Amino acid sequence: MSVRDPKGEGVGADAGAPLSGCAALVTGASSGIGAATAWELARQGAAVALVARRTERLEELAARIRAEGRSCAVLTADLGDVGQARQAVEDTVDRFARLDVLVNNAGYVAMGPVEEGDPANWRRMLDLNVDAVLRMSQAALPHLLRAAADGPRQVADLVNVSSVAGRVARRNNAVYSATKHAVCAFSEALRQEVTGRGVRVGLVEPGMTVTEMTTDASGYLAARDMPQEAWLHAEDLARAIAFMVTQPAHAAINEIMMRPTAQEH
Numbered sequence: 001m002s003v004r005d006p007k008g009e010g011v012g013a014d015a016g017a018p019l020s021g022c023a024a025l026v027t028g029a030s031s032g033i034g035a036a037t038a039w040e041l042a043r044q045g046a047a048v049a050l051v052a053r054r055t056e057r058l059e060e061l062a063a064r065i066r067a068e069g070r071s072c073a074v075l076t077a078d079l080g081d082v083g084q085a086r087q088a089v090e091d092t093v094d095r096f097a098r099l100d101v102l103v104n105n106a107g108y109v110a111m112g113p114v115e116e117g118d119p120a121n122w123r124r125m126l127d128l129n130v131d132a133v134l135r136m137s138q139a140a141l142p143h144l145l146r147a148a149a150d151g152p153r154q155v156a157d158l159v160n161v162s163s164v165a166g167r168v169a170r171r172n173n174a175v176y177s178a179t180k181h182a183v184c185a186f187s188e189a190l191r192q193e194v195t196g197r198g199v200r201v202g203l204v205e206p207g208m209t210v211t212e213m214t215t216d217a218s219g220y221l222a223a224r225d226m227p228q229e230a231w232l233h234a235e236d237l238a239r240a241i242a243f244m245v246t247q248p249a250h251a252a253i254n255e256i257m258m259r260p261t262a263q264e265h
Helices: 032-043 055-067 082-096 119-150 174-197 212-216 218-224 234-245
Strands: 002-004 023-027 047-052 072-076 101-104 156-161 199-206 255-258
Touching (some): 023 119, 032 055, 032 234, 055 072, 082 119, 156 174, 199 234
Parallel strands (some): 023 101
């Protein structure tokens, strides 16, 4: 994994921003919900580490964030790799000397009937949608617990981005739904383990959202009979995540399911 941050910035201070003095790590930050969330958390005052495979996309977003006077680090990583996932957390802490917010957003979808499925695609979904969430969460927990104990907010946040598919299984989406059901169960169990120590675990479950991933699967999604202009936008989910992590320390938003108004299931 390569780390790129030519300015070598640390965590800044902005007394008027809810996440002032905090550092956040967002995975899958090169596009879609991840990019929108990183931008929103920076707007809320956080120094942000951007993690994804596409360095050029990350650099473009980092330039925008820095232009707003916020600190940003670019970390190029494939989170399907055990070592790179854990290293992303350590590089974030090395850069900003802390970690207050982790957003596990990176994911992969390959739709189609099980009998025609490619096991390589199934493995990729398991690697990114489940295993990377487990690895990132475990690696981040010591730092999040430390931030909750002695940080400016006296609380830390771990947010997992799942999907409505993690609650409602549908044909031609079996393996993806299985991975997202796993994220839902993991999030609730982890919440019970750490909530007494000041780490809030939140679960965000988007419905139909305009992203590169869903556009690539549009052939199967078209059967939902809902025009794409009615779908959610990445910025809608970013605002939901920001709402979750900027609550006062005594309040925890554990779960947000957000669908387009026109989405029935």
